[in-house]
Amino acid sequence: MSINLQKKSLDIVLEKKQLTKVTARVGLVLDITGSMRSLYKNGTVQKTVERMLAVADRFDDDGQLDVWVYDNEFSRLKSVTEKDFSGYVNREIIENGGVHKFGRNNELPVMEDVLKKYLAEEQSPYPAFIIFINDGGCKKSIKSIIESSSDKPLFWQFIGIGNGNFDFLKKLDTLDNRYLDNAGFLQIEDIEKISDDELYDAILREFPNWLSEAKQAGILAEVAPVSQPKKGFFSRLFGK
Numbered sequence: 001m002s003i004n005l006q007k008k009s010l011d012i013v014l015e016k017k018q019l020t021k022v023t024a025r026v027g028l029v030l031d032i033t034g035s036m037r038s039l040y041k042n043g044t045v046q047k048t049v050e051r052m053l054a055v056a057d058r059f060d061d062d063g064q065l066d067v068w069v070y071d072n073e074f075s076r077l078k079s080v081t082e083k084d085f086s087g088y089v090n091r092e093i094i095e096n097g098g099v100h101k102f103g104r105n106n107e108l109p110v111m112e113d114v115l116k117k118y119l120a121e122e123q124s125p126y127p128a129f130i131i132f133i134n135d136g137g138c139k140k141s142i143k144s145i146i147e148s149s150s151d152k153p154l155f156w157q158f159i160g161i162g163n164g165n166f167d168f169l170k171k172l173d174t175l176d177n178r179y180l181d182n183a184g185f186l187q188i189e190d191i192e193k194i195s196d197d198e199l200y201d202a203i204l205r206e207f208p209n210w211l212s213e214a215k216q217a218g219i220l221a222e223v224a225p226v227s228q229p230k231k232g233f234f235s236r237l238f239g240k
Contacts, residue, residue, distance in 0.1 A: 003082060006054040009196035014058060016201075017208050024129045025118060026056035027066040029110055031134035032093070034071075034102040035164070039135075044192055046089040051199060052131055053085055061126060066117070069093055071103035074110035076117070107138055111145045118154055127220055128154040129207060136164015143168075143175065150178035153219050155210050157203055160187040180213050181206075 014020045030036075030045060039045050049067070056065035064079040075098065080088050093099055111132075118128040138158075146156060160166040169185040184206035188194050194202075214220040 003050055003054055003057070003085070006051055006196050007057060010054050010058055010200045013197065013200040013204060017204055019204065019208060022059060022211065023061050023126045024059040025066070025122075025124060025126055026052070026060050026064075027068070027114060027118070027128060027130045028052050029068045029070065029114065029130060029132040030093075031105065032069040032071050032099070032101050033105045033135075035135055037102050039161075040089065040094055043089075045093075046087075048133065048191060049080060049088055050085055051196065053080060053082065054196075055129075055131070055200070055203070057082065059129060061124075067092075068110050068114065069099060069101075070105070070107065070110035071100055072106045073100035073103070074113060075099045076113055105134065105137055105139065107132075107134070107142045108145060111142060115145070115149055115152070115154070119149075119152055125221070126153075127211070127214065130154060130156050131159065131203065132156055133159045133161060134164075135162045136160060136166055138166070138168055140168050146172070146175060146183050147177045150180050150182045151217075151219060152182075153214065154182070155207055156183040157207065158183065158185045159191075159203070160185065161189075161191050163189060180210065180217060180219070182210060 011020075028049065032040065036045070049065070053065045057063050064081050066079050067077040069075050069077065077092050077099075093101075114130055118124070158169050158172070160169055166185070166187055172183045172185050173181060175183075186202045186205070188199075188202075191199075211220065
């Protein structure tokens with residue numbers, strides 16, 4: 001299915017969830033551990049990047065999807081856009097000798113880098129929506145990252161693909177020591193078989209409620225349209 005058709009499917013979901021006027025930066029974190037090898041080689045990950053690019057096109061202020069991959073190391077990759085998405089996974093990941101591939105999993109370093117980018121390096125009046133895809137076995141050490149970022153303008157949407165061990169991720173909604181519930185989880189046995197309508201509806205199930213709560217808590221403020229950002233917002237949001 002083309003990106004244009006994916007965007008049409010997404011538009012229906014955004015309308016239903018009253019998210020058509022939301023601006024957010026969108027990041028995609030991809031598991032590249034050994035168990036993911038076949039999904040990279042058979043094109044599943046490329047198709048997934050394209051489906052997530054539709055979200056960035058609708059949410060992001062510059063239409064870019066920021067991308068990370070991780071195993072026991074991580075790489076922050078070139079952002080992908082509609083102009084260069086074709087062959088992105090093969091070009092920027094599989095054939096990229098600088099990307100560590102098919103090792104064991106360690107989520108903590110890549111999550112720390114996500115926070116570094118959005119909260120320190122590239123501060124913005126807009127929240128970050130992070131789509132985090134893995135096929136099981138997330139280390140419980142990520143609990144500290146989720147808790148410490150619960151008062152920040154960033155939402156983690158975890159997607160578990162396949163039938164791996166997602167015991168920890170299934171308990172995200174019950175985590176204590178958080179300012180706000182800032183993370184969601186959904187499991188998809190076969191991401192190739194789920195329709196775009198179903199996928200986008202599931203991905204955006206918890207995000208609207210977080211947006212509302214974050215605004216009420218003062219983590220997010222009402223901002224003007226992308227072309228007319230309000231002045232002085234950084235000082236209110238980051239205390240600088």
